[in-house]
Amino acid sequence: MHDYHPKLIEHVIIQTPKAVLGLIFVTLIFAWTYWQYIPLGFLLIWFFFQILFIIFRFVNARVLRQSIQEKDTKKTKQHILYFSISIIVSSIIWTSATILGAIYAPSPYEFTSLIMIVGIITAGVLSLASIFYVYVLYFFLMLLPQIAMMFFYATPIHLSIAMYLLISIPIVLLLSKTVFANHLHAITTNESLGNSVNELHELSITDSLTKIYNRYYFFQETHNFIALAQREDKPVSLLMIDIDHFKKVNDTYGHPFGDYILIELSKEIK
Numbered sequence: 558m559h560d561y562h563p564k565l566i567e568h569v570i571i572q573t574p575k576a577v578l579g580l581i582f583v584t585l586i587f588a589w590t591y592w593q594y595i596p597l598g599f600l601l602i603w604f605f606f607q608i609l610f611i612i613f614r615f616v617n618a619r620v621l622r623q624s625i626q627e628k629d630t631k632k633t634k635q636h637i638l639y640f641s642i643s644i645i646v647s648s649i650i651w652t653s654a655t656i657l658g659a660i661y662a663p664s665p666y667e668f669t670s671l672i673m674i675v676g677i678i679t680a681g682v683l684s685l686a687s688i689f690y691v692y693v694l695y696f697f698l699m700l701l702p703q704i705a706m707m708f709f710y711a712t713p714i715h716l717s718i719a720m721y722l723l724i725s726i727p728i729v730l731l732l733s734k735t736v737f738a739n740h741l742h743a744i745t746t747n748e749s750l751g752n753s754v755n756e757l758h759e760l761s762i763t764d765s766l767t768k769i770y771n772r773y774y775f776f777q778e779t780h781n782f783i784a785l786a787q788r789e790d791k792p793v794s795l796l797m798i799d800i801d802h803f804k805k806v807n808d809t810y811g812h813p814f815g816d817y818i819l820i821e822l823s824k825e826i827k
Contacts, residue, residue, distance in 0.1 A: 565744065566688065567625060568687040568740060569621075569640075570618045573615065576614070576684040577615060580614075581611065583673060584604070587654060590666075590669060591662055591666070594661045595658065600657075603650065603657065607650055610646060610650060617636055617640050620632075645694065648695055649698070652698070655671075655706065659706060671718070675700075678699050693733070696730070696733070704723060766820065803818070
């Protein structure tokens with residue numbers, strides 16, 4: 558299982574409600590289009606598995622969000638695996654829908670199924686491309702049966718569409734790879750900027766030698782403490798510590814040793 562950045566998984570989680578809403582919409586259109594052709598029993602079974610997948614997608618997204626927040630790497634990887642398996646199952650469900658349509662509905666209804674599958678694959682670029690290899694698997698599992706079906710009909714128009722689909726494969730893969738790379742680049746850039754801001758802030762409030770808070774931070778925080786004490790009518794105390802005869806230490810042993818004393822004393826106080 559490929560390791561993905563948690564932010565990439567979060568993007569998939571955020572897109573889940575939109576993806577599920579789209580799936581519900583397409584499912585209803587499919588049922589409305591084929592209800593008079595596909596036997597009701599087969600249609601209900603297909604609809605049942607589709608609802609199960611939609612419910613699982615919601616539950617899986619919620620568990621993934623929780624595991625990422627808890628920084629539970631093992632649990633996150635486990636549910637990414639479950640998600641990947643569910644995507645394979647989803648592609649099987651949709652492929653079975655197009656096969657049922659091809660068996661029971663007259664031509665040219667196979668083009669309706671093809672448009673439906675292509676639309677789902679295209680929408681998947683936005684909702685799944687953040688986990689690139691899962692999307693690639695989903696893409697081929699969804700598209701290759703459609704190409705095979707076009708070759709099965711073998712009329713000039715079907716063969717032409719099959720050729721166009723084959724040509725589109727590298728284009729869609731390149732697009733999804735670009736989307737994935739852009740997401741990852743944005744995440745790493747934001748993290749780098751965030752780390753730089755944190756480092757600059759830390760440098761601005763700490764002493765470079767002892768690594769304890771400096772004079773600026775002292776006055777900033779004591780102002781807050783005193784204001785809080787006044788508001789709650791509680792006493793507040795400040796402690797000032799001085800190193801006796803420190804000048805003599807510097808004069809006798811040198812400033813490097815004096816710096817060492819400051820560093821060690823700061824550690825003890827902390």
